[in-house]
Amino acid sequence: MADERQHRQVFHPSMNAISRFSIALAVMVVAALLAGLYFYVRSPYATGQNIVVDQPVAFSHRHHVSQLGIDCRYCHTSVEESAFAGIPATEVCMGCHSHVWTDAEELEPVRESYRTGEPITWRRVHNLAGFAYFDHSVHVNKGVACTECHGEIHRMPLVWQAESLLMPWCLDCHREPEGRLRPREDVFETEWTPDEDPRELGRRLVDEYDIEARTDCSTCHR
Amino acid sequence: MARPDENEPPVIEPGHGDASVTDAIGSIPLSKAPKSWLIGFAIGFALLMLLIVSVIYLFSVGVGIWGIQVPVAWGFAIIAFVFWIGIGHAGTLISAILLLMYQPWRTSISRFTEAMTLFAIAAASLFPVLHLGRPWLFYWLIPYPSAIGAWPQFRSPLVWDVFAITTYATLSLVFWYIGLVPDLASMRDRAKRPLAKIAYGVMALGWRGSARHWHRYQVAYVILAALAAPLVVSVHSVVSFDFAVAIVPGWHSTIFPPYFVAGAIFSGFAMVLILVIPIRRIYKLKAFITDHHLDNSAKILLVTGLIVSYGYFSEAFYAWYSADEYHRYMMYNRAFGDYAPYFWALIAFNFLAPQVFWFRRYRRHVPTLFAVSLLVLLGMWYERFVIVVQSLHRDYMPSAWRFYDATFWDWTTLLGSFGLFFTLLFVFVRLLPMVSIAEMRELAHHEREGGHS
Numbered sequence: 001m002a003d004e005r006q007h008r009q010v011f012h013p014s015m016n017a018i019s020r021f022s023i024a025l026a027v028m029v030v031a032a033l034l035a036g037l038y039f040y041v042r043s044p045y046a047t048g049q050n051i052v053v054d055q056p057v058a059f060s061h062r063h064h065v066s067q068l069g070i071d072c073r074y075c076h077t078s079v080e081e082s083a084f085a086g087i088p089a090t091e092v093c094m095g096c097h098s099h100v101w102t103d104a105e106e107l108e109p110v111r112e113s114y115r116t117g118e119p120i121t122w123r124r125v126h127n128l129a130g131f132a133y134f135d136h137s138v139h140v141n142k143g144v145a146c147t148e149c150h151g152e153i154h155r156m157p158l159v160w161q162a163e164s165l166l167m168p169w170c171l172d173c174h175r176e177p178e179g180r181l182r183p184r185e186d187v188f189e190t191e192w193t194p195d196e197d198p199r200e201l202g203r204r205l206v207d208e209y210d211i212e213a214r215t216d217c218s219t220c221h222r
Numbered sequence: 223m224a225r226p227d228e229n230e231p232p233v234i235e236p237g238h239g240d241a242s243v244t245d246a247i248g249s250i251p252l253s254k255a256p257k258s259w260l261i262g263f264a265i266g267f268a269l270l271m272l273l274i275v276s277v278i279y280l281f282s283v284g285v286g287i288w289g290i291q292v293p294v295a296w297g298f299a300i301i302a303f304v305f306w307i308g309i310g311h312a313g314t315l316i317s318a319i320l321l322l323m324y325q326p327w328r329t330s331i332s333r334f335t336e337a338m339t340l341f342a343i344a345a346a347s348l349f350p351v352l353h354l355g356r357p358w359l360f361y362w363l364i365p366y367p368s369a370i371g372a373w374p375q376f377r378s379p380l381v382w383d384v385f386a387i388t389t390y391a392t393l394s395l396v397f398w399y400i401g402l403v404p405d406l407a408s409m410r411d412r413a414k415r416p417l418a419k420i421a422y423g424v425m426a427l428g429w430r431g432s433a434r435h436w437h438r439y440q441v442a443y444v445i446l447a448a449l450a451a452p453l454v455v456s457v458h459s460v461v462s463f464d465f466a467v468a469i470v471p472g473w474h475s476t477i478f479p480p481y482f483v484a485g486a487i488f489s490g491f492a493m494v495l496i497l498v499i500p501i502r503r504i505y506k507l508k509a510f511i512t513d514h515h516l517d518n519s520a521k522i523l524l525v526t527g528l529i530v531s532y533g534y535f536s537e538a539f540y541a542w543y544s545a546d547e548y549h550r551y552m553m554y555n556r557a558f559g560d561y562a563p564y565f566w567a568l569i570a571f572n573f574l575a576p577q578v579f580w581f582r583r584y585r586r587h588v589p590t591l592f593a594v595s596l597l598v599l600l601g602m603w604y605e606r607f608v609i610v611v612q613s614l615h616r617d618y619m620p621s622a623w624r625f626y627d628a629t630f631w632d633w634t635t636l637l638g639s640f641g642l643f644f645t646l647l648f649v650f651v652r653l654l655p656m657v658s659i660a661e662m663r664e665l666a667h668h669e670r671e672g673g674h675s
Contacts, residue, residue: 010410010423019428041369168371 043210047164055158057109065190067155072146072188083135087122090114125159126150130171133222142209143181144173146188154190174215178202181211233327235509239665245656248405248412250505255652258504263652266644273638276631277352287631294614294626300464301606305489306346306643307387307461308482308602310394311454312490313339317397318450321443322501326668327518329661330510332407334501335494336398339654341646342493345639352635367549379463386460390453397446403429404439404660421436458486465609471552473612475540481533488526488572489602491519499592502653510657513586515640520585522596527576530605534569550617560625561584561612564604569600638655 044050073079078086090113097107115118126149128134136151140146145171147153151162163169173180179202194201205211238246280287290297313335318327351360363375363384367564374381407429410422429435462482467471495516502511541553556565575597578584585591615624650656 010419011428016428019424038367166369166371168369171371 009040042164042166047166048125048127048161049164052158052160055123056120058106058158060157061153061159062155062157071208079136080140081137083133083137084135090120109194125161126165128165132220134220140187141178141184142211143184143187143205144177145182145186145192147190148173148180152190170220171215174219175213177211177213178206181205181209183210233512233514234662234665234669235512236669238662239507239670240663240666243662243666244408244412244659246507246509246512247655247659247662248408250651251409251653251655252413252418256504258500259648259652262644263648266641266648269637269641270639270645272634273480273641276634276638277625279631280352280635281357285353286637287629289627289629289632290622291626293617293622293624294611296353296610296614297626298628298636299349301610302604302639303346303349303353304482304606304610305603306342306639307390308458308486308489309493310339310342310390310490311458311483311486312494313337313342314390314394314450314454315487315490316494317401317448319454322451326665327515329665330507330657331494331498331515333398333401333658334498334656335490336394336401337492337499337647337650337654338493339394340391340398341643341650342490343387343394345643346645347387347391348639348642350380371531379460379467382460382463386457386625390457391452393446393450397443397450400403400439400442400446401658402654403427404431404436405658406657407431408659409655454487455483465613470613470617471541472537472548472556472609473549475537477533477536477540481530481536484526484529484533485602485605488523488530489599491522491526492546492598492602495519495523495591495595496599497647499588501656505651505656507657510600510662516588517582517585517592520579520591523594524576524579525600527572531569531573534573552613552616555616556608556612558615559612561608561615564608564612568601568604568608571597573604575601 067073075088075092076082076085077088078084090110093110094114097110101107109120112118139149149163153159153162179199181202182192182194183201183205184191288299290299313332315333316328317332317339321332348596351357354360362368364373365376374384403426406426410419410426413419413422458484459479459657462478466475466478468474498511498515498519502508538553538557541549544550556562570576575594578590578594611626615626
């Protein structure tokens, strides 16, 4: 009896199927995890692309740019000279809003900021990593339009990040800037279409503005 | 697989049958651990804890806790990496190349040395990661479709290392495991406790010992051996490129790949002897690991030791023959500079000490074997120390010269890596058959029935 028990099979025959299934499952789980990771880092959840950022004041670019026709540089004053495009001081807002919409409920934070001298804490929408150096002025002066990176910002009630800001997106243009360039004077135009083939124009501008396809690490990681 | 020659000395003591082989080897993991195992495991485990403490401190503070400084930016971590990877090579040589060359004496030590290889790789692969500075980003070394759209620098030998080591680790693991399957089935059938039965049973992958199982097993084993054989040469060649590709005098040399490979097998066999000598005594395995095995290992020590010594000679010769000021100074500084004691110690340990193995008497004299193996292991560590530290500490610019001082944490990490190695080894000896039961039964069969195969 004891002998019989000792020589009994350790596993039931169904274990054959179960073990094969578990091996297949393990492979699939690992593959699914890797695929999940692959899609996660590119998803808007991780990059912030297409996600509207709430602001202390519901400022609408659509209204101010498209409907009123205010130029980008009216508020983002340093975009042509410095790395940072510039966020307007409360005084810039008040230049108009001490005359129009003076009692609007929505503008109370602006007036409060004006009274107290405490700046409005706008929330950053395009937040580049600290190790990536970016300079607005060089892009604008070499014919890269605002809308090239910021999307159709003149149609956005509240601003969202139109692009992923992942490195391959930067590199796409840095490797081949032709076709994404405009004449310098048209950079701030919101509705602009080239009169000729954009690649043809791009090639001419690359030549004219002395643009190099810069993909060295140290171009951005200084 | 084994084809003993009539004139060959026996590689297994006569009088062993299938049952007695299974009993002598298979009973070790199933019975109580001897006291020496407990003591050894306790020491290994304590050192492993030391490693964990060192690594936690390293991760919280950074590589500044080590003695590395420019110009000596590669310190103990890289020395230990080369040292441990080298140790592993003896296992691969024994299991793959000696198998393909029909050397029956490899049978009884192959399982054990393959395990040694795996654990040496485990200890080795820690160090490049610890040395990274930002170890949590280690996966940047692996080419994967990353969201930054960039690949690792394929022109860098450090990336080649990643390929060499991961290939080596994967193949060693699979080879070792495939070899274990029939033995795991034997263990499953011998185990009395249900938990052990199930554990060995799961790992045995349903092995029943049918003729078809054996046929496929043998085909797979030889194919894997053929795949593993080039690794004996390639892995340490790639490791040597870490140095040889750089232009530092003392590193930039074409002798490095063969010299590193010979050094790896040299230190590996020293480690094999250091481990096998006490083990065969404690577990009464002298019937399987005979003096003939020690004799052959000693011969390999002698041969690889001479190749390594040729490497030392050729380095010195080419330093002179190059007529290059910096190269000549490096060699002069190596022999007579601040680190000269290390250099002369490695010459004494790696070149002079193995010369006793010209004599058969010393090849079979266990205390001599053990002592020389220890010296060789120490000598090979010194060799890597001299290559890494001495070459770096005085290169082209005297303004950048600087002495290297190992810190407390350098030493604890090094000792801790021995803890990892020995803990894994003791666990292996405790849980798995450390000599291949199936192959020893085959060998015993040939021994009884003569050389038909």
